[in-house]
Amino acid sequence: MTVISRNPADPADRLVDIPAPGAFAAADAVERARTAQPGWARGGAAARAAALGAAATAIEAASTELADLAVREVGKPVAEARAELGRTVALWRYYAQASYEPTGAVHEPAAGPGLLLTRRRPHGVAGLVTPWNFPFAIPTWKAAPALAAGNAVVLKPAPEATACALRLAELVRQALPEGLFTVVPGGATEGGALVSAADVVSFTGSSAVGREVVRTATARGIPVQAEMGGLNAAIVLPDADIEKAAQHIAASVSGFAGQKCTATSRVIAVGDALDPLREALAEALRAVPVGDPGDPATVCGPLISEAARDATRTAWQGLSVLAGGTVPDRGGWYAAPTLVEKAAPGHRLLREEVFGPVAALLSARDLDHAVRITNSARYGLVTSVHTADLAAALEGLDRLDTGMVRINAPTTGVDFHLPFGGTKASSFGPREQGRAALDFYTSSRTYTVSPA
Structure with missing residues (x-):
């Protein structure tokens, strides 16, 4: 296999074109990481905090360069790329301080003198398999907590984000001991070898690959988490601020060409909200700036590949198109933000994640009907x-079968200090981010200390 990474806005521009290193390279990286890890874990919280803080500083100093690299390699609009780098720096600093978090508790013995202790210890080597759509933030929100907890890290990025991952590693390694943070480029062979050798695995990507990662890791008896996408809904009640809801939804449908697991792909208008929302959302999507991701005004840039562009175009065929439904005549792999209606219950848009800037408008009789439509999807991210009714908002919080519920806010956007993850086919295993990530990258030990 050859690892190839192209500029999706200019496919003739190749950033990476190298032979894949093979399974042995992944296994060798794990062994080198396993050699480096014990000294890192024994070095103490202060040393780990200082190193992660230094990594944040190095990334911050290079943030303009890195944002431009994300624009070129994955087609991320430059304004969003800059925001991702800001979040990446903040994540390294957050987990630098998390090195000082308590790792256990002292308990009263059931009888007699002594101590009962619980203590969390690092697993060893964390194998991270990451996607291309957040080429700096996702590797960071996996690697930083793993390192803060005392693990070593081996990262296998998506081929489409290889240049970003290699540059991130160059910067991070300036602050870390040798062998502690390694990038292994490649595809399924390298990823499979990493999952077969690491001590703990974190994956973000497609459902099909995620299920295989889970099977391999669980068969080995090692901890695994997998984030595998979403088919996210926006519910709009008649009392909502329709114009504001339409702006939120349009941004969630079209931002970065809909290439986010948190993008909105189903819009459920409740009762009398249907007609005004149809008009407002179609108008908002038609107004979204589509074009060169290097232009600060661009919201919807290219899709990651020709195949992704074609799959998006196929998704709206045969449906009633309210906005978009076109492929702009320009270089690169573009598709206009699109809103459709009259999708039958079994239509692909209502069953599978398209990962493009297209959403289906649906209607519901009432909130109960809207909740049932939302929960009918096999995903639950x-x-x-969108409502002015607090009671309705609280009902949604209680009855929606999704890992995250956002009231009067877009489906996109997460707070990195809180747990991230979904239900059903969206996620497997413990949550990512926040304090939950430190728990995932450690195992709990119970100690009994009795007097001699």
Whole structure:
């Protein structure tokens, strides 16, 4: 296999074109990491905090360069790329301080003198398999907590984000001991070898690959988490601020060409909200700036590949198109933000994640009907509810079968200090981010200390 990474806005521009290193390279990286890890874990919280803080500083100093690299390699609009780098720096600093978090508790013995202790210890080597759509933030929100907890890291990025991952590693390694943070480029062979050798695995990507990662890791008896996408709904009640809801939804449908697991792909209008929302959302999507991701005004840039562009175009065929439904005549792999209606219950848009800037408008009789439509999907990542009724908002919080619920806010956007993850086919295993990530990258030990 050859690892190839192209500029999706200019496919003739190749950033990476190298032979894949093979399974042995992944296994060798794990062994080198396993050699480096014990000294890192024994070095103490202060040393780990200082190193992660230094990594944040190095990334911050290079943030303009890195944002431009994300624009070129994955087609991320430059304004969003800059925001991702800001979040990346903040994540390294957050987990630098998390090195000082308590790792256990002292308990009263059931009888007699002595101590009962619980203590969390690092697993060893964390194998991270990451996607291309957040080429700096996702590797960071996996690697930083793993390192803060005392693990070593081996990262296998998506081929489409290889240049970003290699540059991130160059910067991070300036602050870390040798062998502690390694990038292994490649595809399924390298990823499979990493999952077969690491001590703990974190994956973000497609459902099909995620299920295989889970099977391999669980068969080995090692901890695994997998984030595998969403089919996210925005519910709009008649009392909502329709114009504001339409702006939120349009941004969630079209931002970065809909290439986010938290993008909105189903819009459920409740009762009398249907007609005004149809008009407002179609108008908002038609107004979204589509074009060169290097232009600060661009919101919807290219899709990651020709195949992704074609799959998006196929998704709206045969449906009633309210906005978009076109492929701009320009270089690169573009598709206009698109809103459709009259999708039958079994239509692909209502069953599978398209990962493009297209959403289906649906109608519901009441909130109960909207909740049932939302929960009917096999995914359960995030739902937004737009309403001025606090009771309705609270009902949505309680009854929606999704890992995250956002009231009067877009489905996109997460707070990195809180747990991230979904239900059903969206996620497997413990949550990512926040304090939950430190728990995932450690195992709990119970100690009994009795007097001699």
